[in-house]
Amino acid sequence: MRTFLVSAASAALIAGGVTATPAMAAPSGQSAPSAVGTYITNGDRVHVSSTPPRTASAHGWWIKVSGAGTKAKVTIWLQMKKSNGKWRSVAKGQKNVKSGGGSSRRANVRKTCANAQKRQWRSLIDVDIIGVSDSPEKAVTKAVTVRCGL
Template sequence: MSAVLLGASQTSAAATPVKSNPTPAAAPATAPGSGGASLERSGSGSSAEARGPEAVCTFKTRGDYVHVSSSAFEASGHGWWVNGNCPTSTAVVTVELQEYYNDGRWRTKGTVGQATVRSGGGAGNRATGRAGCDNNTLTGWRSVVDVDLVGVADTPEKLITPARNINCRRY
């Protein structure tokens, strides 16, 4: 007499765990070259009172390279504006610092600087963004500078300064 076993297997397969390769979390890193970026961007504004060609005015948004501050162990970047022919003497300047990460993205870090300043720049006449350093590992930084003319509508473009690798890393 013979027996046939239907619907069941004589062998059992042990589950083999699948090894996963988790992607490491993104971390601050040195930045690639700046590719000819500028420290200046042209902007324009328009006055509600003016008509015709004189309704449009021009100005420049400027910023410096992000650097390690001489007064504290922190990344620092400045922004200011230079008036061309706009009917205002002040603008609100905003500076945010960005740190480069090894996933190719820039992340805003630290304290955003904002100040209402007169045209021209210089100490006391600019906004300053700051980010404390956790260590002195070489890391890529840049700043984003926005100028909003007081009392005059202006274009929304922002200046992104060229990337610089400095001895300041923040996690």
């Protein structure tokens, strides 16, 4: 099952509004990055990987709706809920990919399970379109209980 996550710009576009984001000023002698377009940040829920060793795994990707940029740096953090109720990042994955998802167009993160205890997991996904200024927003997938303890 996939979690559909939309950036604020996409939400405005879907609602019929238009969001304009100005380009950021560049230091002297450098060109300014292009203004942000509209894109969707997406990821699947954390799951136990089907390939050994037994690991908690998640994927993150982006889908271009409009605007400049053809590649993005997708960073994904695997987070586990601690006994005090706070989320802790336990692994990080990163990959420069074109829009679309699929096995070659997504970032992956894995963390080896130490045991089969039930724990709550989620992922945090950041998409930075290369050469384009964008917002600092990150997508968070829905928390799921997985038999993978650390």
